[in-house]
Amino acid sequence: MRVTLQPARGGSMPLIKVAKVSDVPEGAGKAVDVGGVTVALFHRPDGWFAIEGICTHKGGPLAEGDVEGVTVTCPWHGGQFDIRNGNLIAPPPQRPVRAFRVVVDGEDVSLDVS
Numbered sequence: 001m002r003v004t005l006q007p008a009r010g011g012s013m014p015l016i017k018v019a020k021v022s023d024v025p026e027g028a029g030k031a032v033d034v035g036g037v038t039v040a041l042f043h044r045p046d047g048w049f050a051i052e053g054i055c056t057h058k059g060g061p062l063a064e065g066d067v068e069g070v071t072v073t074c075p076w077h078g079g080q081f082d083i084r085n086g087n088l089i090a091p092p093p094q095r096p097v098r099a100f101r102v103v104v105d106g107e108d109v110s111l112d113v114s
């Protein structure tokens, strides 16, 4: 699933507000809790991205990983994921992570959990 920056207007998407724009400076990542699931939220120059925040290898904190382009590197053993869709890029993880669409409306940053 591609994660895109879209205004939150109309519709009935199940949006969950997770942060303020000012909470996550451009270039930073932040771990947020969404209904008991840890999500890694990233503010990049080309938009906002969100993937499951727990590495599928041994549970490393992906929000704390370095991001180069669209690739986040797990800080524990160097596994890599695509922050746009959660796809696995490099082992040791063997499974991808889930991705979420990010909706920014004014100062509010929400995730589409549909």
Ligand code: FES
Residues within 6 Å of the ligand: 055, 056, 057, 058, 059, 060, 074, 075, 076, 077, 078, 079, 091, 092, 093
């Ligand atoms: S926990 Fe992420 S690569 Fe090992």
